Amino acid sequence: MDCSFNWQEIYNTAGPNMRPGGSVLTERALEICNLPTGSLVADIGCGGGGTLEYLMQAGLSQTIGLDYSEALLGEAASSMSRERLIRGSAEMLPFKEGSFDALFCECVVSILADRLGVLCELERVLKKGGYLIVSDVFNQDDSDRGKAEIASQKILIDGVLTKKFLLGVLNGLGFSLLLWEEYERLLREFVARMILAGQCLPELWRHRQGMNGKKADRPKISYFLLVARKRGTVFQSAVNKRESKSWMT
Amino acid sequence: MTEIAKCGSDKKWICNRCGVPLEVQKVRLQYLRVIFAHHLPACPKCGMILIDEELATGKMAEAEQALEDK
Numbered sequence: 680m681d682c683s684f685n686w687q688e689i690y691n692t693a694g695p696n697m698r699p700g701g702s703v704l705t706e707r708a709l710e711i712c713n714l715p716t717g718s719l720v721a722d723i724g725c726g727g728g729g730t731l732e733y734l735m736q737a738g739l740s741q742t743i744g745l746d747y748s749e750a751l752l753g754e755a756a757s758s759m760s761r762e763r764l765i766r767g768s769a770e771m772l773p774f775k776e777g778s779f780d781a782l783f784c785e786c787v788v789s790i791l792a793d794r795l796g797v798l799c800e801l802e803r804v805l806k807k808g809g810y811l812i813v814s815d816v817f818n819q820d821d822s823d824r825g826k827a828e829i830a831s832q833k834i835l836i837d838g839v840l841t842k843k844f845l846l847g848v849l850n851g852l853g854f855s856l857l858l859w860e861e862y863e864r865l866l867r868e869f870v871a872r873m874i875l876a877g878q879c880l881p882e883l884w885r886h887r888q889g890m891n892g893k894k895a896d897r898p899k900i901s902y903f904l905l906v907a908r909k910r911g912t913v914f915q916s917a918v919n920k921r922e923s924k925s926w927m928t
Numbered sequence: 929m930t931e932i933a934k935c936g937s938d939k940k941w942i943c944n945r946c947g948v949p950l951e952v953q954k955v956r957l958q959y960l961r962v963i964f965a966h967h968l969p970a971c972p973k974c975g976m977i978l979i980d981e982e983l984a985t986g987k988m989a990e991a992e993q994a995l996e997d998k
Binding site for chain 1: 957959962964966987988991992994995
């Protein structure tokens with residue numbers, strides 16, 4: 680994980696929705712999923728709990744939040760029960776296979792080292808027919824140069840996600856894409872806010888600031904929202920009876 | 929110097945129009961349809977905001993660059 684910047688300070692500046700667009704993209708994703716009340720939903724990398732709070736306001740009370748930062752989990756605890764908040768890594772989720780009806784992973788994948796591993800973990804803990812909602816920064820350039828990086832798997836370690844890479848991996852994991860939308864403007868606004876507030880951003884985001892290298896060498900960074908559905912049986916979360924904490928390993 | 933002047937050796941700014949010391953306030957800055965909330969010295973009477981050179985050529989210029997289509 681990129682810990683070169685202060686998450687607590689970013690929380691203080693951006694509020695509980697510590698990412699471009701705030702809850703706007705969460706709302707957009709919910710329009711696509713139309714999750715029934717009673718769906719078990721997890722926010723992987725929940726930060727200060729902005730999405731969890733939004734989901735509860737939208738009538739989805741069965742929510743779990745996971746984050747690596749104890750401080751941010753403490754912030755999230757102000758709006759939901761602490762026992763629904765779990766400290767852990769997205770690269771090794773502490774949940775059973777097929778636990779969740781929907782997973783949110785907003786602005787998380789790009790800051791982790793093992794991106795392929797995270798996507799595999801998300802697939803593992805999602806039910807068949809469940810929804811995966813991911814938003815993050817990505818490189819708009821799917822040129823041959825990008826393909827070469829993907830082929831060498833360098834992009835899995837220190838590069839920037841590309842649409843082709845991400846959709847290719849998700850398809851291979853058994854997901855069907857329902858939505859892909861791009862929000863470059865929201866990324867620019869977020870970056871500008873953070874700069875003005877004096878916050879440090881992840882290194883790859885700084886490409887947008889024009890601070891790294893020659894203009895021609897900089898990746899074209901933008902922001903996406905995707906909704907994908909795990910192929911298989913349609914889930915029936917609303918009628919399922921669950922035992923307490925049945926999702927824990 | 930037009931509206932604002934430095935005040936003596938303590939380097940506090942005063943509003944040249946109103947004659948009162950500037951106070952740090954939460955102000956709204958707008959650029960390319962985006963509104964930013966920021967704490968800056970402002971006149972408590974007329975609302976005049978002071979943006980010093982360091983901010984204008986530093987973080988503010990950088991934020992503008994991030995917003996512009998280039």
